[in-house]
Amino acid sequence: MSNCCKNKTTTTTVTPSKLTIAxxxxxxxxxxxxxxILTGSNQKVGNWPGVTVEQKLxxxxxxxxxxxxxxxxxxxxxxxxxxxxxxxxxxxEGKPDLVINIVDSTNLERNxxxxxxxxxxxxxxxxxxxxxDEAKAKGIYINKDILEGYFGCAFFAIxxxxxxxxxxxxxxxxxxxxxxxxxFAYTTPVEDAIAKLQPLTDALDNKRWVSLKLAEKDKTIIKxxxxxxxxxxxxxxxxxxxxxxxxxxxxxxxxQQRYEQISAIVAKAQTxxxxxxxxxxxxxxxxxxxxxxxxxxxxxxxxxxIMSLVFxxxxxxxxxxxxxxxxxxxxxxxxxxxxxxxxxxxxxxxxSLVVDGIIAGVMGVVGFVPQxxxxxxxxxxxxxSGYMSRIAFITDKLLNKIGLGGRSFVxxxxxxxxxxPAIMATRTIKNINERNATITLTPFMPCSAKxxxxxxxxxYILGGNALFAISFYFLSILSVILGGLIMKVFNRKxxxxxxxxxxxxxxYRAPTPANVLKQMWERGKSFLIKAGTxxxxxxxxxxxxxxxxxxxEFVNDANDSxxxxxxxxxxxLFAPLGFNDGGYGWQYSxxxxxxxxxxxxVVSTLEILLPNxxxxxxSGLGAYSFxxxxxxxxxxxxxxxxxxxxxxxxxxxxxSVAFQLVTAYVVSLxxxxxxxxxxxxxxxxxxxxSLIAIxxxxxxxxxxxxxxxxxxxxxxxxxxxxxxxxDDRK
Ligand code: GDP
Ligand code: MG
Numbered sequence: 001m002s003n004c005c006k007n008k009t010t011t012t013t014v015t016p017s018k019l020t021i022a023x024x025x026x027x028x029x030x031x032x033x034x035x036x037i038l039t040g041s042n043q044k045v046g047n048w049p050g051v052t053v054e055q056k057l058x059x060x061x062x063x064x065x066x067x068x069x070x071x072x073x074x075x076x077x078x079x080x081x082x083x084x085x086x087x088x089x090x091x092x093e094g095k096p097d098l099v100i101n102i103v104d105s106t107n108l109e110r111n112x113x114x115x116x117x118x119x120x121x122x123x124x125x126x127x128x129x130x131x132x133d134e135a136k137a138k139g140i141y142i143n144k145d146i147l148e149g150y151f152g153c154a155f156f157a158i159x160x161x162x163x164x165x166x167x168x169x170x171x172x173x174x175x176x177x178x179x180x181x182x183x184f185a186y187t188t189p190v191e192d193a194i195a196k197l198q199p200l201t202d203a204l205d206n207k208r209w210v211s212l213k214l215a216e217k218d219k220t221i222i223k224x225x226x227x228x229x230x231x232x233x234x235x236x237x238x239x240x241x242x243x244x245x246x247x248x249x250x251x252x253x254x255x256q257q258r259y260e261q262i263s264a265i266v267a268k269a270q271t272x273x274x275x276x277x278x279x280x281x282x283x284x285x286x287x288x289x290x291x292x293x294x295x296x297x298x299x300x301x302x303x304x305x306i307m308s309l310v311f312x313x314x315x316x317x318x319x320x321x322x323x324x325x326x327x328x329x330x331x332x333x334x335x336x337x338x339x340x341x342x343x344x345x346x347x348x349x350x351x352s353l354v355v356d357g358i359i360a361g362v363m364g365v366v367g368f369v370p371q372x373x374x375x376x377x378x379x380x381x382x383x384x385s386g387y388m389s390r391i392a393f394i395t396d397k398l399l400n401k402i403g404l405g406g407r408s409f410v411x412x413x414x415x416x417x418x419x420x421p422a423i424m425a426t427r428t429i430k431n432i433n434e435r436n437a438t439i440t441l442t443p444f445m446p447c448s449a450k451x452x453x454x455x456x457x458x459x460y461i462l463g464g465n466a467l468f469a470i471s472f473y474f475l476s477i478l479s480v481i482l483g484g485l486i487m488k489v490f491n492r493k494x495x496x497x498x499x500x501x502x503x504x505x506x507x508y509r510a511p512t513p514a515n516v517l518k519q520m521w522e523r524g525k526s527f528l529i530k531a532g533t534x535x536x537x538x539x540x541x542x543x544x545x546x547x548x549x550x551x552x553e554f555v556n557d558a559n560d561s562x563x564x565x566x567x568x569x570x571x572x573l574f575a576p577l578g579f580n581d582g583g584y585g586w587q588y589s590x591x592x593x594x595x596x597x598x599x600x601x602v603v604s605t606l607e608i609l610l611p612n613x614x615x616x617x618x619s620g621l622g623a624y625s626f627x628x629x630x631x632x633x634x635x636x637x638x639x640x641x642x643x644x645x646x647x648x649x650x651x652x653x654x655x656s657v658a659f660q661l662v663t664a665y666v667v668s669l670x671x672x673x674x675x676x677x678x679x680x681x682x683x684x685x686x687x688x689x690s691l692i693a694i695x696x697x698x699x700x701x702x703x704x705x706x707x708x709x710x711x712x713x714x715x716x717x718x719x720x721x722x723x724x725x726x727d728d729r730k
Contacts, residue, residue, distance in 0.1 A: 020067045021060075021173055022094070024087065024118065025102035026111050027073030028506060030130040033160040034102060035070040038170070066174065069096060072427075075110070077117040077209070078218075078251070082427035091121060092206060093226045098173055101127045105135035105142055105157075109266045115151065116184055116258050120209040124178040125153045128169055133159045134507075137282065139273040146269040152182035161512070183208060184261050190215060190254060193246045200238055214239060216251040286507045290390070299394045306382070311473070312466045314374035320464060322370035323455065331363040349554055353543055356611070361539025361604035365531045368452040368600075373524040375451065376417065380519040384511035388413060393505060402484030405429070408438040412480065415445035417523065419639035423646050437487045439643050440656040441480045443635035444663075446473060448523060449530075449599035453630050456603050460614040461623040472627060475667075479632055483663060530598060538594060538601045542608050558609060563590055577629060577665070578622035578672035584610060588618065588626055598636045621679070625672040633664035 023031040035041070039058030060066035071090055072083035091099070101118055103111040108129075118125050129135075129142055144155040154172060158165035172178075185191065193215035194208065201207040201214070204225060213221035219239070222232050293302050313319065335355050342351035382388050391413075396406030407429045415422035422442045429435040446454060454472050462468040545563040549555050558564060567586030570593070574580070579588035587609040595602040610617050618626065634640060634657050644653035674689075 018065055018067075019098065019174070019176070020069065020094075020096045021098045021100055022069040022071055022090065022096035023102055024071050024091065024099050024114075025073060025130075026075055026104060026107070026114060029073065029102045029104040029111065030160040031070055031073065031102050034100075034128070034130070034158075034166070035068055037160060037163055037166060038068050060170070062170075063174070069094070074114060076114055077121075081430050086427070089224055091118075091123065092224045095205075096123060098178065099123050099125045100169070100173065101125050102130050102160075103127055105129045105131050106138055106140060108140075108142060108270055109262060112262045112266065113258060116262060117209075119151060119153075119181045119183040120212060121206045123206075125181050126169070126173060126178065127151070127153060127155045128160075128165075129155055129157045130160050132157045132164065133162050141271045141273065143269045143271075147265065148179070150182075150265050150269075152180055154179050184258060186254060186257050189247050190249055190257075193249055196242065196245055197239075200235065200242065212254070215246055215249050216254060217243070217246070217249070218251065282507055286386075286505075289508060290505070293387070293390055294394060299390075303391055303394075306387075307473070308470055310375065310378040310382075311470050314371055314378060317466075319371035319374045320455075320459065320466075323367050323459070326363070326367040326370070331359065331367065334363065335359055349547070352547065353540070357539050357543030357547075357608060358536065360607040361542065362531050362536055363607075365452055365535050365600040365604050366528065368455055368603075369524050369528065371455055372448050372451055373520040376448070376523040377516055377520040379413075379416065380516045381511045383413075384509065384515060386506045386508045389505055399484075402481055403437055403488035404434055404441070404480075404484050405431075408434065408441075411438050411442050412445050415442040415447060418447050418449075419443045419445070419635050420642045423639065423642040426646060433487075436647055436652055436656075437484060439646055440487070440659055441483045443639055443643070443660060444476050444479045444483065444632055446476055446631055447599065447635070447639075449636070450631055452600045452603045453627055456606075456614065457623045457627050461618065462620060468624070472631060475628060476631055479663060479667060483659070487659075530600065534598050535600055535604050538597050539604055539608060542594065542605055546609060558611075563609070566590065574629075576673070577668045578619065578625045578676075581622040582616065582618040584617045592626075592630060592633065595630055596634070596637055598638075599630065602630055621672060621675045624675070625668040628671055629664045629668040631664075632660065632667055634660045 023035055025031050035056065035058060038060055040061045041056075041058045056070040058068050058070070060068055069090070071087045074084045074087045076084075077088055077091070078084075090096075099118060099121075101115050103115060115125075115127060127147070129144060135142065142157070144157060147155050156165055156169040156172065158169055160166070186194075190212075194211045197211040197214050198207075201211045204210055204227075210221055210225070219236065222235055222239070225232060225235070227235075292298060338355050338359065339351065342354075345351075392406040392409045395409045399405050399408055408426070411422045411425045413422075414425050419442055422445070423439050426435050426438045426442070429438060454469050458464060458466070458469045542563070545566075546558045546561045547554055548562060549560050550562055550565065555561050564586055567590040571580060571585040571589045574589045574592070575585060579585050587606065590609065591602045591605040594605045606614060606617075614623075635643075640653075640657065643656050644650060647653050647656070
């Protein structure tokens with residue numbers, strides 16, 4: 001090991017003003033936690049990989065001329081997934097003045113792989129050995145002097161979650177005089193190849209890294225260079241001429257040498273003293289919990305139970321109580337007060353605009369803030385504790401069957417908050433079909449805005465029964481599964497190998513109350529901001545189109561308004577879904593359109609158009625079908641545009657939109673029509689449905705038997721495997 005590093009003793013000096021510091025490290029190493037402390041911002045922190053998908057900028061709390069950049073988590077600089085490419089490209093092109101490499105001290109060996117690659121770049125690096133608290137608890141001690149000896153650059157021991165050691169780290173970063181780093185040396189063939197490439201790469205930034213990649217015959221690095229296309233072409237052709245002389249260097253060989261050197265360094269720098277260590281206890285507890293929650297039979301029932309409890313409390317009992325307080329006390333009180341002001345003034349239109357338009361529309365949405373904040377409080381707890389990672393883990397295998405994977409699950413859960421970040425989070429998915437399917441299916445999840453629709457209908461029409469609210473979530477999940485299967489059939493021939501999902505399961509951690517409260521507040525705040533802007537504007541426009549007729553005369557009966565005209569035009573389309581079964585078909589039809597602006601607007605539209613509220617305006621079955629339609633149909637414009645941009649071409653974007661519209665229509669139609677039939681002919685209906693089900697089962701059973709005539713083998717051991725025509729052949 002003694003000659004593994006080339007030592008340089010120079011220092012790099014950077015002017016302190018306008019410093020850009022990038023945070024870079026493995027997923028789940030604490031980058032976002034540190035970013036939040038440094039900038040005072042509230043980026044989402046999750047105890048799983050893939051939560052930060054593009055770099056976020058913020059300015060340092062104590063000195064606003066310093067910019068901090070949070071980059072996506074990466075295990076290495078060899079980019080496979082889109083987020084790895086983003087991080088790599090940023091380091092190559094973005095030219096930060098300094099990189100803080102965040103290392104999870106409890107996983108030193110794996111984290112130093114990236115560190116060793118960062119050493120090959122031309123940017124100064126400081127390493128923050130994070131999670132010191134946890135490392136200490138696990139009996140892990142890291143001698144940072146030894147690490148500094150090998151890597152050259154400065155190492156700091158910190159704990160981002162406990163805000164320890166961060167000031168010393170930042171003082172060093174700001175002082176601007178950085179210890180120079182040293183890179184690993186490789187075996188002679190590799191170093192020779194790098195030397196041969198020197199004339200080609202000498203003028204480039206990050207020349208050692210570029211040479212190394214080219215020596216591995218990885219030409220994609222040329223694309224990453226910050227150069228004109230013509231220059232890149234020149235480099236490619238020169239490289240092609242040189243290639244023969246480089247010898248046969250395999251990237252696996254280089255990675256292997258890296259691992260060996262790191263192993264040797266870690267063996268010297270790290271001591272682990274497991275005797276009487278408290279965390280063995282934490283680890284032990286984690287293992288005990290996992291035995292139960294990851295159990296083959298118990299995992300899903302436990303998940304369903306936990307989610308049901310969360311919904312009962314946040315939508316039903318506590319959340320429902322708070323929402324009622326707003327909708328039944330605060331809103332009528334506000335309307336009374338404003339009505340009082342207008343009592344003697346002769347401006348009926350203004351009173352109507354404020355009371356029936358703005359207050360009804362905006363407060364109809366504000367009422368759901370307590371439920372949404374509670375729900376997101378619980379989700380924050382599940383995320384931060386590490387339980388969500390388990391769920392992603394156990395769902396991965398299952399999701400593979402429908403052409404998705406554990407990473408899609410991460411998107412789905414994010415989608416319960418908002419489809420926009422959820423769609424962006426699909427960048428961590430390598431397989432293009434899986435990614436597009438996830439983008440199309442994620443909006444089926446009930447985002448926080450749709451929660452307003454779910455809870456208002458559950459409260460006012462479906463008798464306040466939390467079971468209905470839960471059933472909508474299960475229906476969403478079912479639609480994702482069926483949608484995934486359908487898309488898998490369409491994509492069958494195009495599918496390449498599925499993306500293997502590697503996720504480490506973090507030890508369970510107690511969530512910090514501050515972080516949970518912060519996320520609740522963030523969610524509530526963005527909801528209120530939306531209420532004050534989009535929903536306010538939409539309410540005013542809606543009031544206008546429902547208060548005037550096509551001749552721009554003020555009308556007292558909304559039935560004569562412009563909006564009614566449009567609504568009645570599209571209402572027949574929705575009649576088969578049951579929207580008209582209380583005689584308010586056009587109002588319900590219009591609400592599905594205005595929901596394009598934002599899903600909360602569905603509720604505020606109905607608040608404005610139905611003068612006496614939802615109660616009695618639609619049957620229970622019609623209401624159920626209406627909610628389902630709005631859950632599954634195209635999301636709001638913000639999410640639609642994210643879907644188009646992320647899929648990178650408008651054809652796929654349109655396909656997603658069509659898929660969502662058709663699914664929503666067909667599922668709602670089926671629910672309403674089958675439900676009506678069941679209502680009318682209870683006994684006959686049950687018999688017919690059973691007969692159809694039996695016919696299907698028979699058909700598939702017979703087909704299976706015909707195909708398997710004479711074959712009693714399990715697929716894995718079957719001698720006919722090559723010639724077998726079974727669809728599900730493994
Ligand atoms: P990122 O993926 O690198 O952005 O990581 P996050 O900032 O999202 O953090 C991942 C998890 O590690 C979260 O649950 C954090 O609360 C936790 N975490 C971050 N820093 C520390 C630390 O210093 N000590 C402990 N015990 N946990 C930490
Ligand atoms: Mg992050």
